[in-house]
Amino acid sequence: MSAADLMAALFFADMRFDPKNPQHPLADRLIMSKGHAAPLLYAMWAEAGFIPRERLTDLRLFSSNLEGHPTPRLPFVDVATGSLGQGLAAGVGCALNARRIGSDYRTYVLMGDGETAEGSVWEAAASAHFFKLDSLCAILDINALGQSRATELAHDLETYRVRWSAFGWHVIAIDGHDLPQILDAYKEARATKGRPTIILARTLKGKGVTFTEGLPNWHGKALSKEQMEKAFEELNRQLAPDGNEVPKIPAPPAAPPPEAAAEMAVPQFKLGDQIATREAYGSAIAKLGAVDPRVVALDADVKNSTFSDKFEAAHPERFYQFFIAEQVMVGAAMGLAARGAIPFPSTFAAFFTRAADFIRMAAISGVNIKLAGSHAGVSIGEDGPSQMALEDFAMATAQPNFVALYPSDAVSTERLVGEAAAHQGPVYIRTSRPKTPVIYDNSEKFPIGGLKVVRKSDKDTATVIGAGVTLFEALKAHDELKSKGISIRVIDLYSVQPVDAASLIEAGKATGRLITVEDHYISGGLGDAVARAVAPAGLTVTRLAVPEIPRSGKPDELLDKFGISARHIVSAVTG
Amino acid sequence: MSAADLMAALFFADMRFDPKNPQHPLADRLIMSKGHAAPLLYAMWAEAGFIPRERLTDLRLFSSNLEGHPTPRLPFVDVATGSLGQGLAAGVGCALNARRIGSDYRTYVLMGDGETAEGSVWEAAASAHFFKLDSLCAILDINALGQSRATELAHDLETYRVRWSAFGWHVIAIDGHDLPQILDAYKEARATKGRPTIILARTLKGKGVTFTEGLPNWHGKALSKEQMEKAFEELNRQLAPDGNEVPKIPAPPAAPPPEAAAEMAVPQFKLGDQIATREAYGSAIAKLGAVDPRVVALDADVKNSTFSDKFEAAHPERFYQFFIAEQVMVGAAMGLAARGAIPFPSTFAAFFTRAADFIRMAAISGVNIKLAGSHAGVSIGEDGPSQMALEDFAMATAQPNFVALYPSDAVSTERLVGEAAAHQGPVYIRTSRPKTPVIYDNSEKFPIGGLKVVRKSDKDTATVIGAGVTLFEALKAHDELKSKGISIRVIDLYSVQPVDAASLIEAGKATGRLITVEDHYISGGLGDAVARAVAPAGLTVTRLAVPEIPRSGKPDELLDKFGISARHIVSAVTG
Numbered sequence A, B: 001m002s003a004a005d006l007m008a009a010l011f012f013a014d015m016r017f018d019p020k021n022p023q024h025p026l027a028d029r030l031i032m033s034k035g036h037a038a039p040l041l042y043a044m045w046a047e048a049g050f051i052p053r054e055r056l057t058d059l060r061l062f063s064s065n066l067e068g069h070p071t072p073r074l075p076f077v078d079v080a081t082g083s084l085g086q087g088l089a090a091g092v093g094c095a096l097n098a099r100r101i102g103s104d105y106r107t108y109v110l111m112g113d114g115e116t117a118e119g120s121v122w123e124a125a126a127s128a129h130f131f132k133l134d135s136l137c138a139i140l141d142i143n144a145l146g147q148s149r150a151t152e153l154a155h156d157l158e159t160y161r162v163r164w165s166a167f168g169w170h171v172i173a174i175d176g177h178d179l180p181q182i183l184d185a186y187k188e189a190r191a192t193k194g195r196p197t198i199i200l201a202r203t204l205k206g207k208g209v210t211f212t213e214g215l216p217n218w219h220g221k222a223l224s225k226e227q228m229e230k231a232f233e234e235l236n237r238q239l240a241p242d243g244n245e246v247p248k249i250p251a252p253p254a255a256p257p258p259e260a261a262a263e264m265a266v267p268q269f270k271l272g273d274q275i276a277t278r279e280a281y282g283s284a285i286a287k288l289g290a291v292d293p294r295v296v297a298l299d300a301d302v303k304n305s306t307f308s309d310k311f312e313a314a315h316p317e318r319f320y321q322f323f324i325a326e327q328v329m330v331g332a333a334m335g336l337a338a339r340g341a342i343p344f345p346s347t348f349a350a351f352f353t354r355a356a357d358f359i360r361m362a363a364i365s366g367v368n369i370k371l372a373g374s375h376a377g378v379s380i381g382e383d384g385p386s387q388m389a390l391e392d393f394a395m396a397t398a399q400p401n402f403v404a405l406y407p408s409d410a411v412s413t414e415r416l417v418g419e420a421a422a423h424q425g426p427v428y429i430r431t432s433r434p435k436t437p438v439i440y441d442n443s444e445k446f447p448i449g450g451l452k453v454v455r456k457s458d459k460d461t462a463t464v465i466g467a468g469v470t471l472f473e474a475l476k477a478h479d480e481l482k483s484k485g486i487s488i489r490v491i492d493l494y495s496v497q498p499v500d501a502a503s504l505i506e507a508g509k510a511t512g513r514l515i516t517v518e519d520h521y522i523s524g525g526l527g528d529a530v531a532r533a534v535a536p537a538g539l540t541v542t543r544l545a546v547p548e549i550p551r552s553g554k555p556d557e558l559l560d561k562f563g564i565s566a567r568h569i570v571s572a573v574t575g
Helices: A006-012 A035-047 A053-058 A087-101 A119-132 A157-166 A177-192 A225-238 A275-293 A311-314 A325-339 A349-366 A392-396 A410-422 A467-482 A502-513 A527-535 A554-562 A566-574 B004-011 B035-047 B054-056 B087-103 B119-130 B157-166 B177-189 B224-240 B275-291 B309-312 B326-338 B351-366 B392-398 B410-422 B469-483 B501-510 B526-537 B554-560 B567-574
Strands: A029-032 A107-112 A138-143 A170-175 A197-202 A274-276 A293-297 A319-321 A340-349 A370-374 A403-404 A427-430 A435-437 A450-453 A463-466 A489-492 A495-497 A514-521 A542-546 B029-032 B109-111 B136-142 B170-175 B197-202 B274-276 B293-299 B320-323 B343-350 B370-374 B402-403 B427-430 B435-437 B452-455 B463-466 B489-492 B496-497 B516-521 B542-546
Touching: A006 A035, A006 A138, A006 A177, A029 A087, A029 A467, A035 A053, A087 A107, A087 A119, A087 A138, A119 A325, A119 B119, A119 B402, A138 A157, A138 A177, A157 A170, A157 A197, A157 A274, A157 B157, A170 A177, A170 A566, A177 A197, A225 A319, A225 A340, A225 B293, A274 A275, A275 A293, A275 A311, A275 A410, A275 B170, A275 B392, A293 A311, A293 A325, A325 A340, A325 A349, A325 A467, A340 A349, A340 B326, A349 A370, A349 A392, A370 A410, A392 A427, A392 A495, A392 A514, A392 A527, A392 A566, A392 B392, A403 A410, A435 A467, A450 A467, A463 A467, A467 A489, A467 A514, A467 A554, A467 A566, A489 A502, A495 A527, A502 A514, A502 A527, A514 A566, A527 B526, A527 B542, A542 A566, A542 B109, A542 B526, A566 B489, B004 B035, B004 B109, B004 B136, B004 B177, B029 B087, B029 B496, B035 B054, B035 B109, B035 B309, B054 B567, B087 B119, B087 B136, B087 B326, B109 B326, B119 B326, B157 B489, B157 B526, B170 B177, B177 B197, B224 B567, B274 B275, B275 B293, B275 B309, B275 B370, B275 B410, B293 B309, B293 B326, B293 B435, B326 B343, B326 B351, B326 B452, B343 B351, B343 B410, B351 B370, B351 B392, B370 B410, B392 B402, B392 B427, B392 B496, B392 B516, B392 B526, B402 B410, B410 B427, B410 B496, B463 B469, B463 B501, B463 B526, B463 B567, B469 B489, B469 B567, B496 B526, B501 B516, B501 B526, B516 B526, B516 B567, B526 B542, B542 B567
Parallel strands: A029 A107, A107 A138, A138 A197, A170 A197, A293 A319, A293 A340, A340 A370, A370 A427, A403 A427, A463 A489, A463 A514, A514 A542, B029 B109, B109 B136, B136 B197, B170 B197, B293 B320, B293 B343, B343 B370, B370 B427, B402 B427, B463 B489, B463 B516, B516 B542
Antiparallel strands: A274 A435, A403 A495, A450 A489, B274 B435, B402 B496, B452 B489
């Protein structure tokens, strides 16, 4: 109710969209960052004719897509909201996409005042200013009430003004229930060039009903039947007569033909060459970007470590720098993906945990993002535990619709980047810091959900399953055991989720034992993924993984000290 | 080198501490938020006499605690840094602790300019202003160079000034290589009352060496031997002769006696009463707070949902409101814990993912924090997936030194809150939204690492392992199966990490089958924890867990639709 006037004016007097096709590629976007205002959003689309009015009362029923907070199960929702402070970052992505496709569509984000306490909002504010996103307009519904108490700044619009101005935004402060002021603000925002605009709207929660207006303790609470009747009575007195007439909404330009990709050429590596998978990742996305205009890369000031600077060099106009701000990087990727781009945000894998809640919401949104985390595991060496991702697979594989990939050499890296782009949905790719030899022929393919049996004989007495740096430890162990007359099977589990259960079970049955070895903590990584896959066949897994918080040291030394080197594999096989 | 002058002046002309006892409870604190400046920190403590000078060259060796980034393995490090943007939040916690214990110790935080792109910095900025933390002084080393390029704002001190002023800080802008200016700034900060101070220091990266000063591409790069010799030559010319004299550092007041806790009275619940574990959590921390002055509670504007408002009502002076800003809440908890408090930050379990990187660093720090996440799983119902924590155990149990607890009724909740407080180290407690009956006698104890066998007979043909809401589904299934003449064992796995492997193996062997049922996604939860525990005995686990992204609906409906209701347990047992 605090935002109803703001939204009514936006939707029916400012925005350009197609009420019959909410996903029109050139239509203006509206992201309801304060997702708990979902009933307002649904009412707007009902008024626009997209939702039958009588369906509005299905709100929050299992049988309805009108969920408690908006999700992209509804075609007018680009990204799921309900975790506060994410919408503006997604809006940055939507606005960057407009620039990418050369459209003048505008992006609007409705935020609650309480959610501006989230740091992610200020990351997005800084980025929107850096990118000079004048097609982006935030609307701040300053109703002064959080869930449990007054917000920190209450109705202190001046402090809001000073803060947003300090972050380079054009600021318009209005009474959020005064329609002429609201309409003027949208007009002024549209005319503002070179920077984003925020409309600071002083509002009242529960506006329009005497016993709720401006009062606390109504957050998320239903009215009694009696209260509801009184509320309707009061509201009806304030409404113009309802003619069931759908307002005239400006149509967007005709939709362009869908963007298409050409096929990537086969990899061009030489067997035995030493190339870090992070470096192969960089060249792969640059190569991919050349054949697919939808591909974009996003960085958080580590492009020279993740090698995303190779993409920047090749496609500077599709490379976005977010400085050290992982939340807005992932949030913007969500927005870009929702509007048809194929974004590859990359940073140290450890620092994707900074954006874990965005990744959770990306999963709920089902958006087509491709996260690439480098510097995984203790094999990074001397920089120490703060830089080592040892829980990234736990984070990514927890989400049931995430694909999780883990290449070991340059060929598989390039192939998996291609697979990631071709897959519709969220993907996580893990790369490593140390150089590793090219072991696959350039013609090899790496379908998602597959694995590679890289060593095999009829006499194998165990199967060792590794990926990334540990695959090479497994190969060393293989050779050492072979010299002692012991044969083992070695599997490269490049697809950690989904996992090739049938092949793992087959190997387990053929060799009697399954041993996983991973540069990851023991929970949520390869070992658990394999164990889940083979449990239905009654098979168990012996897990070699990093058992404790590690420390600085040389990469090889750390692999050994934390129990995942060839020596430990040999012990596990022979022990 | 950009921060060396700032730090030398701080450490040897401003701070009050005991070079022989860095953990002195009343000593001023220094948090090196830009953890990559670790060599500077180590050099300072060597100069102060705590580290033998000859040990400085052990930097980054496995045998040394002088790691690539600082960790609390070194007694002068309160919280691990190296994931940028966390130090100021920890500093807020250190400063709040000074207030808690009535000390005038000061807290200093050295930040890099690049890290102020992290939203968490602005969460901390807003909180420090809200709490009027005039004992907190941030020092911003504005060297204008990030890792991969110039920072967004370069040497634009004016924009920094406007932003920090907008967030309510006292701002002092100086030349960070001018010692008189630096000393004056510390003096001014110390004299500033009612708000925190930030010193904006214009600096040059690689200061003092002609071929590095102010130049890019030296981040994290070692000099060649020749370059090093040249650098030493240049630096030596600029130094005063070295007398190996330890500067005179002001001593803190005598340390107070350690704080102590009395024992909590036994729970006072009535069997069969319906109480949500989140509510029992609220009353438990309030009760705990009455017997232990170290206990504090932190909220992110959901105190009326998590019931932490019960703590606020009882102990308002130890209740800290962070509004909707989970990162600073957890970061401040880290700082409080590092200085002797026992902080219980609480929010919806789903929203702890917002602070996942802080939780990762809390694990590396080994700090004594007690995270409490409410509203776990699909059992929250209509609010939908954005509010449902289904990956929280994956996040918490990935950290090898985290304890993860999951009470099912009010008695076990209160007992586990007590256990969490008594345990030294990080703990995660998961509570639920729906009311559940009290099933345990008030005298029951719940040691960390234990479990409860709640149904058992000699004829059990399977063991069903649940916790939280699914324990009650298991009990329903037990009764239904019993009426059909089938006996099952039912285990309450209240301690998910560490897990009681011996009892699980015993139950598995006795009953032939282990079935886990959890209101969590399949990866990283109870099923994986049990599977890891029983694998060494050759046992496998059948897992019932939420298999896909859920949606809004009624709690019971969702438990059933997503495969974790009594009906599914019965099928798993009989199928």
